[in-house]
Amino acid sequence: MGRGGVSAKDVAKAAGVSRAAVSRAFTPGASISAETRKKVMKAADTLGYQVNHLARGLIRSETGIVALIAAELATPYRSALLAALSERLQEAGKVAMLINSDRSDDSVERALRQAISYRTDAAVVLSGMPKTELTETCLKNGMRLVLINRDEYREGSYLIRLDDRAAGRTAFATLAAAGCRRLALATSQAGTPSLSARRDGFRDAAAAAGVEIVEEATGPTSYETGLSIGTRLMSQTDRPDGVFCTTDLLALGVMDAARHRFGVRIPEDLSVIGFDDVPQASWESYDLTTFSQPVGEIADACVDWLTGDAMSGDPLQTSIPVQLAWRGSVRKNQPF
Amino acid sequence: MGRGGVSAKDVAKAAGVSRAAVSRAFTPGASISAETRKKVMKAADTLGYQVNHLARGLIRSETGIVALIAAELATPYRSALLAALSERLQEAGKVAMLINSDRSDDSVERALRQAISYRTDAAVVLSGMPKTELTETCLKNGMRLVLINRDEYREGSYLIRLDDRAAGRTAFATLAAAGCRRLALATSQAGTPSLSARRDGFRDAAAAAGVEIVEEATGPTSYETGLSIGTRLMSQTDRPDGVFCTTDLLALGVMDAARHRFGVRIPEDLSVIGFDDVPQASWESYDLTTFSQPVGEIADACVDWLTGDAMSGDPLQTSIPVQLAWRGSVRKNQPF
DNA sequence: CTGAAAGCGCTTACAG
DNA sequence: CTGAAAGCGCTTACAG
Numbered sequence: 001m002g003r004g005g006v007s008a009k010d011v012a013k014a015a016g017v018s019r020a021a022v023s024r025a026f027t028p029g030a031s032i033s034a035e036t037r038k039k040v041m042k043a044a045d046t047l048g049y050q051v052n053h054l055a056r057g058l059i060r061s062e063t064g065i066v067a068l069i070a071a072e073l074a075t076p077y078r079s080a081l082l083a084a085l086s087e088r089l090q091e092a093g094k095v096a097m098l099i100n101s102d103r104s105d106d107s108v109e110r111a112l113r114q115a116i117s118y119r120t121d122a123a124v125v126l127s128g129m130p131k132t133e134l135t136e137t138c139l140k141n142g143m144r145l146v147l148i149n150r151d152e153y154r155e156g157s158y159l160i161r162l163d164d165r166a167a168g169r170t171a172f173a174t175l176a177a178a179g180c181r182r183l184a185l186a187t188s189q190a191g192t193p194s195l196s197a198r199r200d201g202f203r204d205a206a207a208a209a210g211v212e213i214v215e216e217a218t219g220p221t222s223y224e225t226g227l228s229i230g231t232r233l234m235s236q237t238d239r240p241d242g243v244f245c246t247t248d249l250l251a252l253g254v255m256d257a258a259r260h261r262f263g264v265r266i267p268e269d270l271s272v273i274g275f276d277d278v279p280q281a282s283w284e285s286y287d288l289t290t291f292s293q294p295v296g297e298i299a300d301a302c303v304d305w306l307t308g309d310a311m312s313g314d315p316l317q318t319s320i321p322v323q324l325a326w327r328g329s330v331r332k333n334q335p336f
Numbered sequence: 337m338g339r340g341g342v343s344a345k346d347v348a349k350a351a352g353v354s355r356a357a358v359s360r361a362f363t364p365g366a367s368i369s370a371e372t373r374k375k376v377m378k379a380a381d382t383l384g385y386q387v388n389h390l391a392r393g394l395i396r397s398e399t400g401i402v403a404l405i406a407a408e409l410a411t412p413y414r415s416a417l418l419a420a421l422s423e424r425l426q427e428a429g430k431v432a433m434l435i436n437s438d439r440s441d442d443s444v445e446r447a448l449r450q451a452i453s454y455r456t457d458a459a460v461v462l463s464g465m466p467k468t469e470l471t472e473t474c475l476k477n478g479m480r481l482v483l484i485n486r487d488e489y490r491e492g493s494y495l496i497r498l499d500d501r502a503a504g505r506t507a508f509a510t511l512a513a514a515g516c517r518r519l520a521l522a523t524s525q526a527g528t529p530s531l532s533a534r535r536d537g538f539r540d541a542a543a544a545a546g547v548e549i550v551e552e553a554t555g556p557t558s559y560e561t562g563l564s565i566g567t568r569l570m571s572q573t574d575r576p577d578g579v580f581c582t583t584d585l586l587a588l589g590v591m592d593a594a595r596h597r598f599g600v601r602i603p604e605d606l607s608v609i610g611f612d613d614v615p616q617a618s619w620e621s622y623d624l625t626t627f628s629q630p631v632g633e634i635a636d637a638c639v640d641w642l643t644g645d646a647m648s649g650d651p652l653q654t655s656i657p658v659q660l661a662w663r664g665s666v667r668k669n670q671p672f
Numbered sequence: 673c674t675g676a677a678a679g680c681g682c683t684t685a686c687a688g
Numbered sequence: 689c690t691g692a693a694a695g696c697g698c699t700t701a702c703a704g
Contacts (some may be wrong), residue, residue, distance in 0.1 A: 005477040007697055018675045023699055033673055048473050053453045054390045054399065055697035058680045063390065073422065079415035086409065086436045095450060098434040100422045114431060117389045137384050141341040223619060256620040283559060284592040285621040343681055354691045359683055369689055391681035394696045
């Protein structure tokens with residue numbers, strides 16, 4: 001046994017077979033007799049042998065590693081998606097490499113290069129958008145690429161999208177139907193494709209209905225931003241009585257500002273709709289009506305495609321439906 | 337260029353040097369002339385060459401991969417720690433492999449085996465406790481082991497602990513000093529070392545003060561459990577007026593149950609102390625007084641040890657101090 | 673079904 | 689400083 005631990009050679013010697021035999025014993029479907037396999041497995045067990053995936057990955061075209069590239073890992077929604085993804089990946093026999101792309105602007109690119117270095121089977125991009133040039137390099141390296149909620153398309157990659165725009169429209173319709181008269185939209189300055197689409201859907205519907213809306217957009221996508229937006233909104237002389245927030249974190253902040261700083265009642269004085277359905281949205285202090293992002297379905301779609309045969313005729317895009325989770329932050333329309 | 341992408345051979349040919357030279361160009365401190373290195377780098381750049389870490393890992397004793405083994409990835413505290421860890425690891429030039437150990441009881445062991453398969457430089461265990469036998473195998477394979485907040489010790493591994501027990505005692509003292517008379521302890525049935533230590537500290541202090549306390553312990557460590565514990569606590573004829581929850585999630589649930597289901601005022605009627613200082617604890621709806629887990633410091637200690645020289649004389653254990661974050665959920669003692 | 677041999681992409685003594 | 693050669697641990701045609 002060398003410094004690298006137990007190797008196939010050790011097992012081969014112990015089992016009295018060739019190195020090739022032990023390799024075959026660990027390869028499902030390889031041509032090996034049941035008896036030989038049994039001998040090998042026994043020796044492997046006593047020696048504590050584990051196939052070296054590094055060496056295997058060097059030969060085979062797959063390493064079993066999938067890179068997960070994301071920013072703001074600790075955010076409720078992001079961490080839920082990451083958890084679902086890593087779990088599904090494991091069930092499929094893969095392993096997740098987590099790459100934080102928080103830092104600089106080029107960090108998605110750096111992350112992708114990192115993935116190439118380890119010859120990951122695939123990269124799943126949750127944040128940011130790599131340059132076409134680089135994604136082509138990935139594809140050329142035999143790597144699969146999944147883009148979750150990105151707006152641009154990249155030849156050969158798989159796109160998973162939610163209908164954010166439709167949700168924005170639904171938010172408007174819901175608030176209008178609840179009898180809200182002065183509508184507001186709260187979003188951050190992050191400018192991600194998802195947030196923009198939600199905003200645009202809301203705007204579109206408002207324009208179509210000939211309704212003027214107030215818009216607030218500042219800072220990062222956080223609770224604190226929601227707090228300051230809520231404060232600004234409630235400080236207006238003509239306070240809005242309905243607000244769509246492009247994210248739950250924002251909505252929760254808006255609610256807290258309205259309630260605790262202005263004594264505004266929800267939903268009596270103000271109706272609020274969020275997006276994501278993070279766990280906190282259903283907590284009793286909030287009871288927020290929001291669009292639920294089906295994290296499990298997204299993860300399933302992703303892993304299915306990654307482990308599937310990916311026939312070239314297959315569609316390279318999937319749309320996951322979002323649903324409005326009705327709770328108590330939107331008032332019921334008064335019956336006349 | 338083979339199927340595996342651009343290799344050192346391709347770069348060597350393009351730069352007119354040997355394969356060894358390109359290897360040296362990518363090895364800091366290797367004996368190579370500045371001129372040769374420049375030629376290699378240029379060729380590598382145009383060809384888009386990335387050192388294959390799989391192959392490199394096969395030769396060198398390090399792969400640059402660190403396995404992060406944890407359960408309940410999407411929980412606020414856990415995801416914050418994971419985010420800090422992955423960020424620090426990246427800054428140190430390492431990369432994180434995320435292994436979810438949610439599933440079965442043996443999943444920590446499976447995770448460790450997975451880590452061995454990929455010859456990770458180290459494994460950081462955040463949840464569960466692997467058998468001694470297996471940790472020895474890891475160590476024998478040259479893998480370093482970090483255990484965060486585990487109670488048992490494993491020869492050769494590095495332990496990072498918080499003084500949970502002291503925090504439990506402080507919680508008691510704080511509640512007592514606030515003038516609370518009927519004290520309760522709320523915890524889950526998870527039975528992790530950290531939770532038990534916090535509970536024991538609280539119990540000890542109460543016993544030392546000759547004070548009887550009410551204890552509630554059920555379910556998983558979640559907001560929902562907090563809700564049901566809060567409900568049970570407030571349903572008692574002699575309601576407690578001070579409660580220490582071993583986790584913020586539990587505390588938040590207790591607060592919501594008390595306020596929304598029983599109209600109990602916090603802190604006037606009930607003082608609450610949590611543990612973790614998750615982001616939600618400081619949200620305006622809660623303003624929870626809690627012990628802050630210094631996630632950044634934990635991550636720093638972990639990565640420092642992993643990347644350090646680990647002289648055999650070094651202490652293999654570090655205690656990170658926890659601090660009480662004073663907020664509004666504990667009443668100020670009435671001046672006499 | 674089985675083993676000897678070649679090769680994946682890299683690094684590292686070994687000579688020069 | 690530089691290149692030819694050996695070797696890391698594995699898999700996979702190739703014969704038998």
